[in-house]
Amino acid sequence: MNNVALVGIDLGKHNFHLHGQDGAGRAVFRKKLSRLQMMRLFGNLPACTVVMEACAGAHFTARELNKLGHVAKLISPQFVRPIVKSNKNDFVDAEAICEAACRPSMRFVAPKTEAQQTLSVLHRMREALVRERTQATNQAHGFLLEFGICLPKGLATMKRLSSTLSEHSLPPQLTQLLMRLHQRFLYLDQQLKELESQLETQVVEDDLGSRLLSMPGVGPITASLLAVKMGDGWQYASSRDFSASLGLVPRQYSTGGRNTLLGISKRGDKHLRRLLVQCARVYLMRLEHQRGALATWARGLLIRRHSNVVACALANKLARIAWAIAVKHTRYEAEPDGLTA
Structure with missing residues (x-):
């Protein structure tokens, strides 16, 4: 198998x-292997x-294959699905991955490092804790509203x-159950504080x-997640x-020469x-205290558009600024009012 050039x-x-x-x-070979046999x-x-689809375990496998001297690439599953021929099975999926990777205009996902994956896990744990705390x-x-108490x-x-x-005068058993729920809330709240710290x-x-923290309205949570998703x-x-990969640009439906x-x-x-x-909304809440071309642009847009539209447009701007900070190795500096943002 010395003539193998691409493996899906x-x-x-x-x-x-x-x-x-x-x-x-x-086609040179088709094999079904265990993890040990594959490595x-x-x-x-x-x-x-x-080439692999970017899914669970893909980033770890890509790192291991890179250590062996191969060039590991990850591809989004949505780009593979249209290429699957007729009946679907695992070998057909592997072949479709190869065909999708051969396209010159194909976009790939950058494999994450161990540190990036660890930080991503930390963010997912935080999101789960937030949901559980809100549920409690x-x-x-x-429960209290059913007994006429509106908090x-x-x-x-x-x-x-x-x-x-x-x-309030409540049944003793209900009080015990609510205190148990209160203890769970306090536990989740403490866990959230530790994760955020x-x-x-x-x-x-x-x-x-640290450079992303210089952006207006961006805090540690957003800055760390931006660093994980964007990399260099x-x-x-x-x-x-980068902004389009986050879904912050307009969706296009153009046909017959008419752009929509x-x-x-x-x-x-x-x-x-x-x-x-949310960062954009925080920035807009304190817009009267903001200075620079970005603030001037936001004020002008608020005159013509709804605040929700402005918030999404500003989020798009923030994503682009974050990309520029990562690529150019700089920090955010507010431009003078006379310049465009």
Whole structure:
């Protein structure tokens, strides 16, 4: 198999389906292997290009294959799906991955480092804790409302739940259950504080993360997630490409020479997109205190457009600024009012 130039892998938990082809695109082998057998095979193969779908385990496998001297590439599953021929099976998927990778205009996903994956796990854990804390808060509000007690919104009310219960005459068993729910809320809140403190420490120590903190309205959580998703930024040809990968550019539906732009596409990482929109809203809330060309542009746009539209447009700007900071190794500096943002 010395003539193998490209190998497509359909990843699995225990079994991996491989499709190898030569430089002319002719099939050389098809194999179903375990993880150990697959790594042993690639250890004996000459250096070649290995392509996988960007899914669970893909980044780890890409790092291991790079250590063996191969060129590992990750491709988005949405670009492979249209190429699958007729009936679907794992070998057909592996072949479709090879065909998709051969296209000269194909876009690939940059493999993440161990540090980036670890930070991504930390963010996902934080999101899960936020959901659980919100669930506990809503449950407490709902249970008390059934007994005629309406609590104000906010986490502060939940933190004072024990004193609130002492002010009302409730069944003892209900009080015990609500106190148990209150203890769960306090535990989740403490876990969130510890994770956020860890995030703040990591982002300050990281070179790119510390530079992203110089952006207006961007805090440690958004800066760290931007650093994870963007990396060095060179996998994107321009700042618009990075913004488009987050779904912050208009969706296009043009035909017959008529250009039609719709709302934002909402593709990519919805968590990061939501954080950027929230950063934009924070910036707009303090717009009267902001200076520079970005503030002037935002004020002018608010006159013509709804604040929700302006927030999405500003989030698009922030994504582009973040890409420029990563690629040019600079920090954010507000431009004078006379210049365009």
